[in-house]
Amino acid sequence: MSQVNDAAAGHYGDRPWLAPGAVPFIHIQGVSKRFGDFVAVDNVDLEIYKGELFALLGGSGCGKTTLLRMLAGFEEPSSGNIFIDGADMRSVPPYERPVNMMFQSYALFPHMRVEQNVAYGLKRDGVPPAEVRRRVEEMLAMVELSDFARRKPHQLSGGQRQRVALARALVKRPKVLLLDEPLAALDKRLREQTQFELMNIQDKLGVTFIVVTHDQEEAMTLSTRIAVMDAGRFVQIGTPTEIYEYPQTRFTASFIGTINMFEGTVVRDGGGLALDCADLPMRLALPEHFDGGEGQQITLAVRPEKIRMSKTQDAGGGAVVSLPGKVRDLAYMGNLSIYRVEVGKAVVQITAPNQRRLDQREITWDDEVHVGWDTASALALTE
Amino acid sequence: MTRGLQTALARLQGGWQSVVVLVPYFWLLLFFLVPFFIVLKISLAERIIASPPFSPLFQWAEDGALTMRLLFDNFVWLWEDELYVETYLNSLRISIVSTILCLLIGYPIAYGISRARPTARTILLLMVILPFWTSFLLRVYAWIGLLADQGTINNLLIFLGVIDSPIRLLYSEFAVYVGIVYTYVPFMILPLYANMEKLDLSLHEAAADLGARPLTTFFTVTLPMTLPGIIAGSLLVFIPATGEFVIPDLLGGGNVLMIGNVLYGEFNANHDWPVAAAVAVALLVVLVVPMMIYQRVQARESGI
Ligand SMILES: Nc1ncnc2c1ncn2[C@@H]1O[C@H](COP(=O)(O)OP(=O)(O)OP(=O)(O)O)[C@@H](O)[C@H]1O
Ligand SMILES: [Mg+2]
Numbered sequence: 001m002s003q004v005n006d007a008a009a010g011h012y013g014d015r016p017w018l019a020p021g022a023v024p025f026i027h028i029q030g031v032s033k034r035f036g037d038f039v040a041v042d043n044v045d046l047e048i049y050k051g052e053l054f055a056l057l058g059g060s061g062c063g064k065t066t067l068l069r070m071l072a073g074f075e076e077p078s079s080g081n082i083f084i085d086g087a088d089m090r091s092v093p094p095y096e097r098p099v100n101m102m103f104q105s106y107a108l109f110p111h112m113r114v115e116q117n118v119a120y121g122l123k124r125d126g127v128p129p130a131e132v133r134r135r136v137e138e139m140l141a142m143v144e145l146s147d148f149a150r151r152k153p154h155q156l157s158g159g160q161r162q163r164v165a166l167a168r169a170l171v172k173r174p175k176v177l178l179l180d181e182p183l184a185a186l187d188k189r190l191r192e193q194t195q196f197e198l199m200n201i202q203d204k205l206g207v208t209f210i211v212v213t214h215d216q217e218e219a220m221t222l223s224t225r226i227a228v229m230d231a232g233r234f235v236q237i238g239t240p241t242e243i244y245e246y247p248q249t250r251f252t253a254s255f256i257g258t259i260n261m262f263e264g265t266v267v268r269d270g271g272g273l274a275l276d277c278a279d280l281p282m283r284l285a286l287p288e289h290f291d292g293g294e295g296q297q298i299t300l301a302v303r304p305e306k307i308r309m310s311k312t313q314d315a316g317g318g319a320v321v322s323l324p325g326k327v328r329d330l331a332y333m334g335n336l337s338i339y340r341v342e343v344g345k346a347v348v349q350i351t352a353p354n355q356r357r358l359d360q361r362e363i364t365w366d367d368e369v370h371v372g373w374d375t376a377s378a379l380a381l382t383e
Numbered sequence: 384m385t386r387g388l389q390t391a392l393a394r395l396q397g398g399w400q401s402v403v404v405l406v407p408y409f410w411l412l413l414f415f416l417v418p419f420f421i422v423l424k425i426s427l428a429e430r431i432i433a434s435p436p437f438s439p440l441f442q443w444a445e446d447g448a449l450t451m452r453l454l455f456d457n458f459v460w461l462w463e464d465e466l467y468v469e470t471y472l473n474s475l476r477i478s479i480v481s482t483i484l485c486l487l488i489g490y491p492i493a494y495g496i497s498r499a500r501p502t503a504r505t506i507l508l509l510m511v512i513l514p515f516w517t518s519f520l521l522r523v524y525a526w527i528g529l530l531a532d533q534g535t536i537n538n539l540l541i542f543l544g545v546i547d548s549p550i551r552l553l554y555s556e557f558a559v560y561v562g563i564v565y566t567y568v569p570f571m572i573l574p575l576y577a578n579m580e581k582l583d584l585s586l587h588e589a590a591a592d593l594g595a596r597p598l599t600t601f602f603t604v605t606l607p608m609t610l611p612g613i614i615a616g617s618l619l620v621f622i623p624a625t626g627e628f629v630i631p632d633l634l635g636g637g638n639v640l641m642i643g644n645v646l647y648g649e650f651n652a653n654h655d656w657p658v659a660a661a662v663a664v665a666l667l668v669v670l671v672v673p674m675m676i677y678q679r680v681q682a683r684e685s686g687i
Contacts, residue, residue: 072588074591095593107588108589121594168589172594
């Protein structure tokens with residue numbers, strides 16, 4: 001989707017935050033939320049631009065829902081300011097904010113039929129009945145619930161309820177849509193289809209989305225930017241590529257995707273610096289971006305798909321790391337396999353595409369192998 | 384019949400469960416259905432000077448045949464005498480108005496309690512239940528002291544200079560309303576509270592989020608969701624209030640006639656057990672109708 005809307009929205013269509021003079025649509029300024037002594041959101045700053053599909057990613061209880069609830073107006077920030085479309089949201093009640101929220105618990109009205117649930121917001125805006133009916137039908141068709149319009153929420157499955165909640169939030173076409181785990185209960189096909197629809201709606205209506213998700217794949221495919229949260233703070237904010245390829249901390253690196261981490265001390269080795277890791281039989285060359293010095297404790301991180309494996313030793317040299325090991329375990333995933341290779345006292349995880357059939361593969365259990373990667377593919381993490 | 388019962392019992396798995404289920408049924412049979420049929424039997428009898436003062440249902444006729452005498456005179460009498468019809472209507476009017484007053488007073492109280500912090504909630508609930516710890520009669524007599532011409536309220540109003548001479552509070556319909564609403568408002572609050580406590584607050588947030596102002600949220604979400612509590616509470620007030628006789632007797636002082644007073648009079652003063660029984664049966668019919676409507680509504684709710 002990345003380049004699709006460039007033509008429509010100008011050169012910066014997909015990266016509005018890069019456009020010169022861009023004004024953020026949502027501006028979160030030093031916002032904190034305390035519940036008694038407990039700090040749920042801790043002095044957060046964030047700028048989100050019009051038309052973005054912004055993903056909030058983080059472990060359970062890290063404050064994602066609390067942040068959304070402050071945007072929707074259900075919680076007052078303990079300190080800090082929130083601006084939406086230039087307007088200060090302090091003491092603006094939820095029903096007057098240009099924001100709709102899809103609740104993590106769905107919060108469907110149990111006494112109303114599906115169609116009444118979806119129509120509720122439109123009726124509050126005084127939309128004429130004929131148009132209400134049309135838009136409700138349209139929205140129910142989109143979430144594939146046309147046949148269930150006359151049911152009550154308790155007569156629906158979990159996934160169906162989730163779609164009603166989604167339809168109810170989407171039908172009002174607000175300026176900002178807050179989605180709290182919108183697709184968690186959907187099956188793969190429907191999830192992909194709904195993701196596509198979300199992107200479509202974003203394209204067509206210029207709605208700004210903030211999506212909370214646990215699913216990193218979803219965050220990667222869906223969003224323009226991702227904020228990784230931990231204990232009420234943002235650990236890193238960036239495009240999906242930045243977050244995946246250049247995580248700045250161990251937390252981000254291990255939270256998004258899998259990654260091999262080697263902890264050790266930086267030592268002088270020949271001409272340059274290298275990592276001395278107690279678990280490994282040899283020192284590891286450091287990537288060029290590392291600008292620390294000798295004696296520093298750091299973590300070298302390498303993604304499993306960036307590691308090569310062969311029965312013969314690599315050429316070696318300055319730009320490549322090569323280590324001897326033994327295959328301890330392997331898991332067949334269909335399109336690719338995951339190998340766990342014992343190197344010294346460490347276990348290195350490697351993913352490789354299954355270019356041959358299972359029974360014809362070259363490397364299998366207990367094989368002696370050499371694992372290696374380009375030093376440029378690794379990351380030196382200090383935090 | 385026995386087979387139906389057997390399968391029903393088998394479905395309950397295990398003897399203890401069936402005992403647990405059967406005990407309340409037995410209780411209802413013994414203390415509700417049997418007395419009801421006795422009252423029904425008396426209502427179809429004739430008043431005689433004897434003990435007990437009504438004609439028996441079964442009698443040996445002279446030719447040795449067992450005869451059963453069912454007299455519907457009492458019910459015809461109730462229908463034809465204006466006093467009874469008027470009193471029934473009066474009772475219904477008083478209990479309907481009282482139910483509405485209880486709802487108007489009880490609803491905000493129940494809502495307030497259900498939204499209070501847990502510690503305050505226990506205290507507030509206790510305060511609702513507290514009056515039950517003293518005798519009902521005592522509390523009604525206390526109202527006489529409050530409402531009488533020389534009572535607390537009149538004295539206070541005179542002291543404050545609002546009025547010059549006592550206003551008539553006691554022995555009026557007003558006093559009866561005060562008494563009924565005061566007595567029955569806890570029966571409205573408790574089922575409403577039980578219902579509101581379960582109310583999911585996120586529904587209010589969802590409504591607000593979709594653009595509903597607080598008042599709209601109340602009418603479109605809160606009120607429909609608390610309807611079961613409203614119906615339960617209203618029935619708990621309406622049914623006993625219709626048959627009430629102590630409150631109109633003590634606070635109405637003979638100026639306010641409710642069907643319970645008529646029943647009491649027929650039974651105790653007139654010693655006309657059959658008419659008194661007919662009044663009771665007719666009252667039951669009047670009360671069963673709204674209950675059946677309620678059942679129907681509930682059945683439809685739990686259906687589609
Ligand atoms: N009303 C409240 N009172 C006290 N603590 C609260 C309240 N609401 C949230 N918290 C706490 O704040 C923290 C953040 O909660 P939040 O719901 O924002 O988490 P989350 O990131 O959405 O988690 P999840 O992914 O599990 O939904 C949690 O530790 C939670 O216990
Ligand atoms: Mg949450």
